[in-house]
Amino acid sequence: MNKEPGMTVIVKTVTRLTVGIILMYGIYIVMHGHLSPGGGFAGGVIIALSFVHLMLAYGKEVAFKKLSMPVASVLESMGAILFISVAFLGLVGGYFFFHTLGKGEPFSLLSAYMVLFSNIAISLKVGCGLFLVLITIALAGKEIKK
Amino acid sequence: MTYFLCMIIFAIGLYAVVAKRNMIKIIIGIMVMEYALNMLFVLFGYRQGGRSPILEKAQTITNIVDPLPQALILTAIVIGLATTALMVALAVRIYEKYGTFDITKIRKLRG
Amino acid sequence: MTDINVILMLMIVGSIIAVETRDMLSCVVVVGVVGLFQSLAFLVLKAPDLAIVQLVVEILSLVILLRVIIRKEASEPQHHPDYFPMLVGITLSLLALLFVHPILRELPQFGQxxxxxxxxxxxxxxxxxxxxxxxxxxxxxxxxxxxxxxxxxxxxxxxxxxxxxxxxxxxxxxxxxxxx
Structure with a gap:
């Protein structure tokens, strides 16, 4: 079992069972950011942690198969563009960051659309950015060890 | 009293940054200083017997703690993580070049 | 009010251990403990958003620091202690505390x-x-x-x-x- 990269069988099995739950919890935190504690920053870091968890247990190849570095860069830029476009949408109503997307009904999931879309954009940006940084540091550490 | 305890943590971080030689120790000192400052901001906004700033459905809100410092610190924590990663990247690069984390040996401009 | 003071004192003890330990691995782990105490303190201070973010960020920074120091210098090399930077550091810290003390007295009371x-x-x-x-x-x-x-x-x-x-x-x- 030691031929393939990664940790032991116990760690791999537990990872296979938990990594999906961690990812879903991150998405839940992002989507409910305007109703309950959490939001784009916490959810983004949790999403990054789920991929990091995969990388630590299975080696970098498996993690790259799920989310490769070019895809992560593109997603990070998409987050930035989405956030800026939410901001520019305010120019329709008056000024930068104006609240044009409706407010919806409070205490329901689809409400406060500006906060919702900004949360999604921030979570993409934070998650992919931190994943890229950690992957790069881990690979550099492996370089030194040789 | 509470504010002063918080500033003692800041002073410990300052001591680590000034007096230690190991680069990782210096990064840890900066992290400790960050903790102290974030904590100080949140302490400023605490109200005695207050509630967390999340509204409930059928309740009129009276005493809520100040949400403004919390909102400022929420971004500062994530920025702190990113800058820590940047410092660690620089430390890794210096270790590749000089083979040590000691800042007194880096000054010799080897290579 | 006493519970937040107790948590702050535990954080002070943790920071002193983290700064002064020679073994780098335990040093990094103790920094993680300090961060977890801060997450607990945010929860006591009625800031659940900050508690979640601090907990998660602490785990990620712990992973980053561990990835760097693992298989490198496991402990600080034993050199004869250098008293001059230690003296300067203690002096600067005490001066900072001395100057910040009257400013903190001018601020509004804790809790109001x-x-x-x-x-x-x-x-x-x-x-x-x-x-x-x-x-x-x-x-x-x-x-x-x-x-x-x-x-x-x-x-x-x-x-x-x-x-x-x-x-x-x-x-x-x-x-x-x-x-x-």
Whole structure:
């Protein structure tokens, strides 16, 4: 079992069972950011942690198969563009960051659309950015060890 | 009293940054200083017997703690993580070049 | 009020151990413990958003620091102690505490904040934005410029780390991975 990269069988099995739950919890935190504690920053870091968890247990190849570095860069830029476009949408109503997307009904999931879309954009940006940084540091550490 | 305890943590971080030689120790000192400052901001906004700033459905809100410092610190924590990663990247690069984390040996401009 | 003081004292003890331990592995682990205590303190101070973010960020920074120090210098080398920087450090810390003490006495008492700006947000927050989490309403609606600046700083830090650690252009050949 030691031929393939990664940790032991116990760690791999537990990872296979938990990594999906961690990812879903991150998405839940992002989507409910305007109703309950959490939001784009916490959810983004949790999403990054789920991929990091995969990388630590299975080696970098498996993690790259799920989310490769070019895809992560593109997603990070998409987050930035989405956030800026939410901001520019305010120019329709008056000024930068104006609240044009409706407010919806409070205490329901689809409400406060500006906060919702900004949360999604921030979570993409934070998650992919931190994943890229950690992957790069881990690979550099492996370089030194040789 | 509470504010002063918080500033003692800041002073410990300052001591680590000034007096230690190991680069990782210096990064840890900066992290400790960050903790102290974030904590100080949140302490400023605490109200005695207050509630967390999340509204409930059928309740009129009276005493809520100040949400403004919390909102400022929420971004500062994530920025702190990113800058820590940047410092660690620089430390890794210096270790590749000089083979040590000691800042007194880096000054010799080897290579 | 006593519980937050107890947590702060535990954080002070943890920081002293983290700064003074020679073994780098236990040093990093103790920093993680200090961060977890801070997450607990945020929970006591009625800031659940900050508690979640601090917990998760602490785990990630612990992973980063562990990845760096593992298999490297496991402990600080034993050199004869250098008294001059230690003296300077203690002097500077005491001076900082001395200067900050009268300023902290001028501030409002702990537990009675001045909430001139926040009163507006608390009264009109839900009507103006529709979000019931006031912290989210403040960072993404009332003060979205702050978040925009934060995104720029985060992007700059990520770019800096990727550029500092890149390998293309420095190695000879045969390393196709990690071009970002």
């Amino acid at each position: 904040p001045v909430m001139r700006v926040a009163k507006e947000y608390i009264e009109n927050g839900m009507k103006a934005t529709g979000a019931t989490n006031l912290v989210s309403a403040v960072i993404l609606d009332f003060r979205a410029y702050d978040t925009l600046g934060e995104a720029v700083v985060l992007f700059t830090a990520v770019c800096g780390a990727l550029i500092v650690l890149r390998k293309t252009g420095r190695k000879k050949k045969g390393e196709p991975e990690t071009e970002a």
